[in-house]
Amino acid sequence: MRKKFFIYGFLLFLIVVAIYHYTGRGYLLVFIIPILLIIGAYNASQKKHAILRNFPVLGYFRYLFEMIAPEIQQYFIERSTDGKPFSRNQRSLVYQRAKNIDSSTPFGTQQNLNTETYEGIKHSIFPAKVNEELPRVLVGGKDCRQPYLASLFNVSAMSFGSLSENAVRAINIGAKKGGFYQNTGEGGLTDYHLEGGGDITWQIGTGYFGCRDAEGNFSPEKFSEKANLPNVKMIEIKLSQGAKPGHGGVLPAAKNTEQIAKIRGVIPHTMILSPPGHTSFSDTKGLIQFIKQLRELSNGKPIGFKLCIGNTAEFEAICHEMIAEDTYPDFITIDGAEGGTGAAPLEFADGVGMPFEPALIFVNKTLIGLNIRDKIRIIGSGKIISGYSILHAIALGADMCNSARGFMFSLGCIQALRCHNNECPTGVATQNKMLMKGLVVTDKSDRVYHFHKNTLHAANELLAAAGKTSFSDVDINIFMRGDEFTNLSELYFPDNLKNVTKRN
Template sequence: MIAPEIQQYFIERSTDGRPFSRNQRSLVYQRAKNIDSSTPFGTQQNLNHDSYEGIKHSIFPATVNEELPRVLVGGKDCKQPYLASLFNVSAMSFGSLSENAVRAINIGAKKGNFYQNTGEGGLTEFHLAGGGDITWQIGTGYFGCRDAEGNFSPEKFSEKANLPNVKMIEIKLSQGAKPGHGGVLPAAKNTEQIAKIRGVEPHTMILSPPGHRAFSDIKGLIHFIAQLRQLSNGKPIGFKLCIGNTAEFEAICHEMISEDIYPDFITIDGAEGGTGAAPLEFADGVGMPFEPALIFVNKTLIGLNIRDKIRIIGSGKIISGYSILHAIALGADMCNSARGFMFSLGCIQALRCHNNECPTGVATQNKMLMKGLVVTDKSDRVYHFHKNTLHSANELLAAAGKKSFADVDSNIFMRGDEFGNLSDSYFPDILTNVTKR
């Protein structure tokens, strides 16, 4: 199938393309290659459309901070708080990604001092080989910490959770690509190697259950957080979810208060998420989009007076300094990106992640295709994309007249639908009495 390539090379305009436009992809490629990412001859966006959104710059800009921002993660019960980068790699499993892709990301993360989330596929030798920081994600399949029956194993978890590279542990409740469905690894990508790591039969479709077996209700989730914190000797523990039933999230928060047990962080994944293979109905029709979900979670924690106890990590199509600043303004403390880092590895949005035919070697287990992804080259691109994107965020922060990301809120943004009322606000009906000179 060559339809995606024909679409990209012969039909697609700079502002076209889904989920990411040509302009968005080009921005990542340029920053990953550490070359000039400026654009000529003005914007190609329609700034007069109601959907336009921009930053209210200050005529007294702040000095651009050359240091890349960091955020301390760890609440009152955390014994090993982690000073994380503001921008990190979102959850992507070995299996979904190739061995070379995982290794390149980890080496880049080590060089840039940011973390790589393992995804639910388990902590592997490729995540550890580069020496980069790791957030270990525990999904419903408990890959890497399961017993022979597929149940959660405290002993196996503790052994890996206490590795020095593992800085945080994330419980996956759901993901934006397919909330409520569970994980899917197609049979074509389930090699002998992956099956051994995950403890399953090779060449079969791997389905993680939609829900956890280690707990079955909200109280159980809160106690599971406490259990993982104890087993990891006090490392930061959090959970990731795509918001669906808002009453359930509110109930989780009330249970935190009742038990006086809080996660160190909550990762909010928007329904726009897309690194995992998913049924079309789940990809298109389940879950809350990133922006309203982030606003809801932030306001809920503030309303219950527990916002200062928990860090919020935003994960939803974040690939630029602008999108980082936007997420911070809506309530995030820090951000993760999955597809942004895939683009930095060379992903061309060929839309073949699910069938093991990724032509760039990023999302495949085909050894021949993997050869095209040279780890030493791509790890540098991962590093440069991270560094240049955060520098862009620092520049935008300064343009808004702010010195710290802690000072950012939604008031620094303006929307196109606000402009429609300007004439009524500033030039009322007396305009009819104005004469030309």
């Protein structure tokens, strides 16, 4: 109601401005200025809408279109989302779940169910009861001394630097409330990751931010100090990420503030390019030794690595080295080439690395084929933002899923594509203090919590519709695809592995 009142107030203001413009009657300013001030003051102080908080008057154009001319708004959105990673419908779903409002859809599907390409779940005539408890997965192999019972759905790596401090804090508080983890990203573990008390997966990238010596090399002492903090539940070595595999992390100069430079131990206001490869190891043997070293230094916390698949023979060689050394990572995170980033060179974003689906199938099959699948958890990331995409990833071989951009949407991201130039209008991916204030931590942490909860609940509902009671019973055969509605296993699995699920 109040929103409507102010929208009509704003309309009135526009009319008054138009009259003034065409008649030149200066006394109309007596009306214009107070209206403008009241609207501005109200919007700057409200806590729900980041855009209106940051742009108290101009931000109305977005809501005006939404209210009085949805078709026009739709036209512009479709044009503006054309070619962007996520469609309007995908984002709306996240917004609704984050706001904890009804996310059902009217009238039927808006997808074109072309039978040649259609893919769907084979529901059961005898559905199971929907589990009200959200699924969890134990991570930790034989050498792990502090296994972690993780949520099946968590926040993917995003650094403080790439995200604002308010975004990091809101995610952490949401994670604490919902019992899931926040991955720090390669920018280091900061106070903002710790103050909310949420579980943390600490990511170690090639820049070793937070655990580097004066020369930028890995420092065992500094690592050990932070790795043993109680909030740190798992440690992830970043080999590569889908949006820029083979390229190191990029922190644009505009986002490298004094504060971030201090945390990372670099020169402020310069572009920070992390090296493409690690200096602590340069081959498969070295990687396995590094896993062993981190495990010792962290007193047996789960250690894993993240990569986007490129040269498949290299991944196979790593697996053979694990077997030879009898040392396994507790988890492997597979990121698809469609993955997101704060900043990446276009050539790397568009043309390097394997997409999520074939990469996941390859990794799952390789571990099964070598008989080591039961020793390692697979975490999948690549546009996973709904219950359906979670179930799909589990069916293709993942044990757990991460989402980065899904959680950004839950914080209010509108996909403005300004993460790289410090001008994010919603305060999610910027270091500009003025813009950051639009993101109110208490409000957005609730949205993070609800997005996680409602999305996993939707996954539980789909699981029950497929007649299953546990995610560990899900395999590729619950999906069908193509004009003959073939089992996905027919399409993907060679005969000898056809009936093998991921846990053999």
